[in-house]
Amino acid sequence: MTALRAFEAAARLGGFAAAATELGVTPGAVTAHVKALEDRLGAALFERTAKGVRLTALGARVLPDFTAAFDALGLAVHHLRAEAAPQVVHIATLPAIAQLWLSPRLPGLRAQMPEVAISITAMEAPPNLKRAPYDLSLFYGDHGQQVARDHIFPVCAPALAARITTAEDLHHLPCLIDSAWSRDWASWAAVALPGQDFTPRGPVFSLYALAVEEAANGAGVLMAHGALVAGHLARGTLMAPLPQRVALPQALRLWSARPLRPGQPAERVARALQAGTGDQIP
């Protein structure tokens, strides 16, 4: 049973490592499961090459059946959870979005629909909504309904901002770097400092929200996502000393596994988030 899940995930995602991530186990476990399955069948499901695995003809023939079956199972789990707690809306999103964009909007949502509970699960990558039982998924991406068109630009504490007048000033200041969005600095520099070789120097953070706090504490200049620092900018705890803003290639988008029926809690939450409820941060 677990072996079947491992096979299906590995076949669909094209690798044992990716399957292990989706299943929340280590690649070694996937290896063992697939091998056990192949042993019991007496036939190979994957061809092992040095740079990964490739499905055999047999594996490709039976994959659609398994994918369909596990999709049906995922849907059943979703249905079960929805029936068991009809007034709970489960949202999956990035940790940074959860803390910096969603969290400030929650009081407004609660006031607007007090009977609905909102459960937020932070994760690094968008979940497969056919499998994981979330009602809404909020990520930078290409699918779904656009919630915000986001821009990046440098921000820092007011005291530091006073020392910045041109983009060139950044060469000599500590630049806070988020490990997941490390390319943001390069994207912005390509527009604001064309032709120059800009290499940001400064501490690296694995939590974007922590980098934002450090920027507010005056630790350096952060390449901000506009949507995620709106609160700090409004409060004046962060400032944007330079005018150059670069649009992110992917907008902040919200999507759901299935079409939402109007009036359903998940649909009401989705509508409220798209309408910008609570955008006026205190």
Place this chain on the structure above:
Amino acid sequence: MTALRAFEAAARLGGFAAAATELGVTPGAVTAHVKALEDRLGAALFERTAKGVRLTALGARVLPDFTAAFDALGLAVHHLRAEAAPQVVHIATLPAIAQLWLSPRLPGLRAQMPEVAISITAMEAPPNLKRAPYDLSLFYGDHGQQVARDHIFPVCAPALAARITTAEDLHHLPCLIDSAWSRDWASWAAVALPGQDFTPRGPVFSLYALAVEEAANGAGVLMAHGALVAGHLARGTLMAPLPQRVALPQALRLWSARPLRPGQPAERVARALQAGTGDQIP
């Protein structure tokens, strides 16, 4: 995942013990899984009563989704096994039938279709063919194609048979009893010894084939299933000293999960078994 299987089986079969049997685990494991599932949901799926469990409204609402999904998964496994080993036919049957009815026919089948391998799995109860990957199921029952109309009657070794002339003689002879078919003696006595209180006395066997061997060794009189002792009767190692034969309420029947396509190995084996191939036991 395993918890979902446990819930589905328990809900469909109406009890944790039955679910444990189908899943091949102990009732304790099913209890633990269902409880874990209910804890995570924050809602009860079963009502516990002193004489078993009953589905809650929530459980009943979501059961069909899970049953359908697991059926699809079972079918996918069947498909996978069929694709991986197309020339292997998997048969599920009772241990007694496997040894006493099927086994003597295998040489004939092998001669008739040498390229087909036949795999026999013995089990006490018919499997759920939507879940367990067997091609054919051969049991006493009401479903499927009739293979043999079976009768029960006393048999014993020739030396003992010489001492039996009427049914009443059995009162004073050891009667071999199969634990799974212990009611056979009563069924036969109701016809052969009407109005008399016949209680068979003698050793109890959990393996019918062993009881047959013991009968051939002269250990006593066995209530035989005609189809299962045909070989011994033909060889003369067992004799039927009394003329009374009682038809079993259920015939020996063969069935498959899905309709068999002509020419398919499973279909050819099914046809051969129904045609009585190899009935002439050496």
Place this chain on the structure above:
DNA sequence: CGGCATGGCTTAATTTTTCTGACCCTAGGT
């Protein structure tokens, strides 16, 4: 009406299975 057996679920301690984490190995890309 009470004692006792019964069927079915639960619980706790033990054993078996599975997963992890750190390593190795191979082949392609730089």
Place this chain on the structure above:
DNA sequence: ACCTAGGGTCAGAAAAATTAAGCCATGCCG
């Protein structure tokens, strides 16, 4: 020639199943 990405392998740790007892209503029988 090195580095990286992806699988494979192994001993030890975590999780699951088993075993065996316990519980609690029901039903049967004296």
